[in-house]
Amino acid sequence: xxxxxxxxxxxxxxxxxxxxxxxxxxxxxxxxxxxxxxxxxxxxxxxxxxxxxxxxxxxxxxxxxxxxxxxxxxxxxxxxxxxxxxxxxxxxxxxxxxxxxxxxxxxxxxxxxxxxxxxxxxxxxxxxxx
Ligand SMILES: [Zn+2]
Numbered sequence: 001x002x003x004x005x006x007x008x009x010x011x012x013x014x015x016x017x018x019x020x021x022x023x024x025x026x027x028x029x030x031x032x033x034x035x036x037x038x039x040x041x042x043x044x045x046x047x048x049x050x051x052x053x054x055x056x057x058x059x060x061x062x063x064x065x066x067x068x069x070x071x072x073x074x075x076x077x078x079x080x081x082x083x084x085x086x087x088x089x090x091x092x093x094x095x096x097x098x099x100x101x102x103x104x105x106x107x108x109x110x111x112x113x114x115x116x117x118x119x120x121x122x123x124x125x126x127x128x129x130x
Contacts, residue, residue: 012037012062016069023071029081031061031074038064045102056080070125075118079111 009015013034018024021031041055041062053067054077061077063069083089089107096105103112 012060013065016063021074022069023074025061025074025078026081029059029061029078031063031069033063033065033069035065037062038067045097056084058084071122072115072119076111076115079114080107083107083110 009032011034013032013036016031016033025031035051037055037057038053039051042050042052045052045055051064051066053073054061054063056062056077059081061074061081063073063077067073083093086092093105093107096107100106102108
């Protein structure tokens with residue numbers, strides 16, 4: 001088990017401890033930080049050579065270490081966690097991606113809309129320290 005866990009950490013990136021997350025995630029949801037999956041996801045789904053900010057598989061959010069881990073990003077990815085509850089989600093997502101591309105994919109439209117509503121309720125973020 002320990003070997004399996006170490007292999008997962010290596011391939012998917014290590015889990016982010018809950019106290020290092022910008023906001024709480026539901027029980028059973030894991031956030032990992034690793035380059036591999038966001039890079040592959042960006043190449044395939046984003047239609048560009050840029051890595052994705054994060055990719056969600058089931059209840060695991062795989063966040064790109066080069067992307068700031070913000071509550072906006074978590075909110076967006078938690079929409080995908082919900083979408084994954086549909087057993088045919090991966091198939092449906094790919095079908096919509098082939099039809100509409102990444103940004104107009106209805107699953108992404110839903111996630112970006114919920115992210116924008118969350119950001120509007122929260123208000124502007126305080127300036128970051130350099
Ligand atoms: Zn998304």
